[in-house]
Amino acid sequence: METTRLEPFIIDTFKELHSCPELSYEEFGTTAKIKSILQKENIEVLDLPLKTGLVAKIGNEESPVVALRADIDALPIDEETNLPYASKTPGKMHACGHDFHTAALLGAALSLKSTEDKLKGGVLLVFQPAEEDAGGALKIVGTNALKDAKVIYGLHTSPLYPVGTLGISPGPVMAAVDRFTVTFVGKGCHAAHPDEGADVIPLVSEFVLALQTIVSRNSNPFAANLVSVTKVSAGNTWNVLPETAEIEGTVRTLTIEDRKMIKSRFYALAEGLAAAFGAKVKIDWWDGPPPTINDVLWTNFVEHIAEKEGFIVEAATPSLGGEDFSEYQAKIPGVYIKVGTGETYPHHTSKFVADPAALLPAANLLAHLARETLRGIK
Numbered sequence: 001m002e003t004t005r006l007e008p009f010i011i012d013t014f015k016e017l018h019s020c021p022e023l024s025y026e027e028f029g030t031t032a033k034i035k036s037i038l039q040k041e042n043i044e045v046l047d048l049p050l051k052t053g054l055v056a057k058i059g060n061e062e063s064p065v066v067a068l069r070a071d072i073d074a075l076p077i078d079e080e081t082n083l084p085y086a087s088k089t090p091g092k093m094h095a096c097g098h099d100f101h102t103a104a105l106l107g108a109a110l111s112l113k114s115t116e117d118k119l120k121g122g123v124l125l126v127f128q129p130a131e132e133d134a135g136g137a138l139k140i141v142g143t144n145a146l147k148d149a150k151v152i153y154g155l156h157t158s159p160l161y162p163v164g165t166l167g168i169s170p171g172p173v174m175a176a177v178d179r180f181t182v183t184f185v186g187k188g189c190h191a192a193h194p195d196e197g198a199d200v201i202p203l204v205s206e207f208v209l210a211l212q213t214i215v216s217r218n219s220n221p222f223a224a225n226l227v228s229v230t231k232v233s234a235g236n237t238w239n240v241l242p243e244t245a246e247i248e249g250t251v252r253t254l255t256i257e258d259r260k261m262i263k264s265r266f267y268a269l270a271e272g273l274a275a276a277f278g279a280k281v282k283i284d285w286w287d288g289p290p291p292t293i294n295d296v297l298w299t300n301f302v303e304h305i306a307e308k309e310g311f312i313v314e315a316a317t318p319s320l321g322g323e324d325f326s327e328y329q330a331k332i333p334g335v336y337i338k339v340g341t342g343e344t345y346p347h348h349t350s351k352f353v354a355d356p357a358a359l360l361p362a363a364n365l366l367a368h369l370a371r372e373t374l375r376g377i378k
């Protein structure tokens with residue numbers, strides 16, 4: 001595709017994707033659209049056992065290989081942006097900018113394809129399903145399609161920066177995400193005879209407060225760790241002490257060591273307090289994605305290329321949000337880059353918008369990173 005047609009193509013694609021959001025693992029229309037664009041440009045789509053999402057390849061077979069990743073899924077939110085290209089599906093919205101990532105990667109693909117004979121290796125284009133459901137990256141990793149990749153880059157929209165600014169930092173930039181449910185089982189009884197039961201209400205109250213001592217007493221005071229209890233439920237009337245109490249919540253950490261420490265303290269407090277109150281405890285724990293940790297050397301490289309492309313580069317403030325880009329970084333060095341898409345409402349809200357003016361620079365950055373990385377590694 002000619003360079004002059006690239007920007008209108010990316011913007012139109014972005015708007016189309018924005019108007020047709022699909023939730024995690026339901027991205028059938030989105031995948032079909034990506035595939036048809038790639039195939040029209042004679043870009044090879046790999047034959048992989050993926051229901052949604054895909055991986056495509058540009059360049060020659062010989063090493064090295066670099067990977068570029070975009071996530072493609074939307075969120076269960078009713079859009080309230082009043083954009084002319086707003087979601088046509090009530091209750092679904094691209095409120096995290098994954099439509100932007102997809103359109104930018106398609107733009108990069110077309111740009112790379114037009115200079116394919118000059119590429120010094122292969123570029124894998126990863127259109128990943130289900131980032132919001134935190135399982136999509138593992139599906140891609142499970143296909144083994146990235147086994148030869150030496151480095152991976154991923155962009156994310158950021159409403160914290162204006163168009164033309166990037167947020168990049170070496171080291172941890174997004175948190176490990178763990179989720180828990182804890183059920184205490186005591187002995188229910190008449191509210192007037194607590195001595196005949198094992199009351200779970202003071203137990204769960206102590207536990208919620210004790211959890212906060214993990215961050216305040218067991219963590220390095222300079223570490224950014226978090227334990228949030230987001231749901232507490234017990235009992236259903238005023239004169240009966242309930243048999244069970246349940247809480248749910250999430251743990252966020254920026255290092256593997258803190259992640260292990262918090263889990264171990266969490267179990268010790270739950271089991272110790274349950275025993276002290278004469279109750280039993282059942283803990284369900286889900287390990288989400290690990291922390292997103294940017295490779296130091298490749299981060300320096302990205303900063304250098306981004307500045308050459310005319311971006312203002314700022315140090316990204318780490319976030320305790322999660323991002324399954326980390327599943328790739330667990331296998332290969334990678335850099336997660338926050339792209340300014342205009343200062344606006346936060347991600348995951350009904351008024352989030354990404355400025356289309358940021359699309360072409362983002363696509364050019366991805367293409368340039370792929371070309372220069374291949375030139376740099378042998």
Ligand SMILES: [Zn+2]
Nearest residue numbers: 096132347348
């Ligand atoms: Zn999101």
Ligand SMILES: [Zn+2]
Nearest residue numbers: 096097098131
């Ligand atoms: Zn996102």
